[in-house]
Amino acid sequence: MLKAKIIKSGRREFDCLLIDSNIIVQAKAKGSLLNKGDQLVVGDIVEVTIDQDEYFIQTLQPRKNTIFRRIIRENKVKIIASNIDLLAIVCTVSKPEYKRGLIDRYLLRAVQWEIPAIIIFNKMDEFSDFDLEFESNRLKPLEVQCFATSAVQENFKHPALPGNKELNDFLKDQTIIFLGRSGVGKSKLISHLANEDIVLLSKELASVGKGAHTTTWSELVHLDNFDIIDSPGIRTMSIQDVNIDELTTLFPDLEEYFIQCKFKDCHHEKSTKGCAFYKNQSDEKVLSRLKSYKRFKKEISEIPEWQKN
Ligand SMILES: Nc1nc2c(ncn2[C@@H]2O[C@H](COP(=O)(O)OP(=O)(O)O)[C@@H](O)[C@H]2O)c(=O)[nH]1
Ligand SMILES: [Mg+2]
Ligand SMILES: [Zn+2]
Structure with a gap:
């Protein structure tokens, strides 16, 4: 048996990176490997055998975590990728404009998918007058580390952040x-960090069939320093598949409130009687998280059930 990582998934054939030899092979999956309707996904660790120059996937190792979306209409969970070590959320303080709410939207997924996250403030060679310490402290309760980088300056150092x-x-x-x-x-930074030009994955494969969840290609690119996974299903901003009752659990830093x-x-308004968020001296950092929570709650509750995917 050879240990391998799936780096591209198809219907029946999968591109697998053999872990010991670093060679990419195509392998077919045994029919009985998964429950009906489930699929092997990018990031899966599998064991393969060779039989007359053909590779066969025999077993799937337990997944550390998964990236998934719920398909409400079909009452299903669609898994997109697995075994991810880190969500690296890249933003800028300007050009394009900084959107705190967007960071919180990604962090909601990090919590839901149980994947550690970091925030990278990129282009910091261009912008210096911005309070990164506030942003960084705001996310401390979530144990999200922040970095300040430049993808165009070698060895860029920032006074406040790593x-x-x-x-x-x-x-x-x-x-x-x-x-x-x-x-x-993102592209520039990844190339800079990986010390190589990366042709990124940006082209969506022609979709077969209809519906949002049929275009779920995803791909893993193996680089010298690290691996990256990309898929449009991961990049989607919509939170319509998040259950309104589970939303509070996706803000663990606000639980004590x-x-x-x-x-x-x-x-949770200033005028609400007995609201813990406004009980004592309110903390702006906490209130900024509450603002995102309330915005998401409104967004989720405004989508009629029949309109959900
Ligand atoms: N000054 C500066 N420009 C950058 C930096 N990173 C990217 N850019 C520029 O920003 C633009 C968008 O970069 P790109 O990597 O395509 O962004 P993506 O859409 O997130 O992949 C390009 O013109 C880059 O040259 C940076 O750290 N500093
Ligand atoms: Mg790009
Ligand atoms: Zn309250």
């Missing part, structure tokens, strides 16, 4: 998903 070198060391040998809106410098509010259906 910079290029620290990030480079941090990413070593991890399987990483980079997230962030277009233009923040939620449980202290006097009324169970507290609206």
Whole structure:
């Protein structure tokens, strides 16, 4: 048996990276490997055998974590990738404009998928007058570390936060998903960190069939320093598949407040009687997280059930 990692998934054939030899082979999956309807996904660790120059996937090792979305209409969970070490959320303080709510939207997924996250403030060679310490402290309760980098300056150091070198060391040998809106410098940063030009994965394969969940290609790129996984299913911003009742659990840093509010259906407004968020001196950092929570709650509750995928 050879140990391998799936780096590209198809219907029946999978690109597998053989772990000992670093060779990529195509392998077929045994029919009985998974429950009906389930699929092997990128990131899966499998065991393969060779039979007359053909590779066969025999067993799937337990997954450390998964990236998934719920398909409400079909009452199913669609797994997109597995065994991810890190979500690296890339943003800029300007160009494009900094959106705190967007960071919190990605962090909601990190919590849901049980994947550690970091925030990378990129392009910091260009912008210096921004309070990164507030942003960094805001996320301390979530144990989310922040970095300040430049993808165009060699050995960039930032006065307040860990910079290029620290990030480079941090990413070593991890399987990483980079997230962030277009233009923040993801491609440039990845190439810079990996010391190579990467042709990124941006082309969606022609979709077969209809519906949002049929275009779920994903791919793992094996680089010298680390591996990256990409898929449009991961990049989707919509949180319509999040259950309104589970939303509070996706803000673990606010839990101590939620449980202290006097009324169970507290609206968490300044004027609400007995709201723990406003009981003592309010903390701006906590209130910024509460703002995202309330925005997401409104967004989820406004989507009619029949409109959900
Ligand atoms: N000054 C500066 N420009 C950057 C940096 N990173 C990326 N850029 C520029 O920002 C633009 C968008 O970068 P790109 O990597 O394509 O962003 P992506 O859409 O997130 O992949 C390009 O013109 C880059 O040259 C950086 O750290 N500093
Ligand atoms: Mg790009
Ligand atoms: Zn409250």
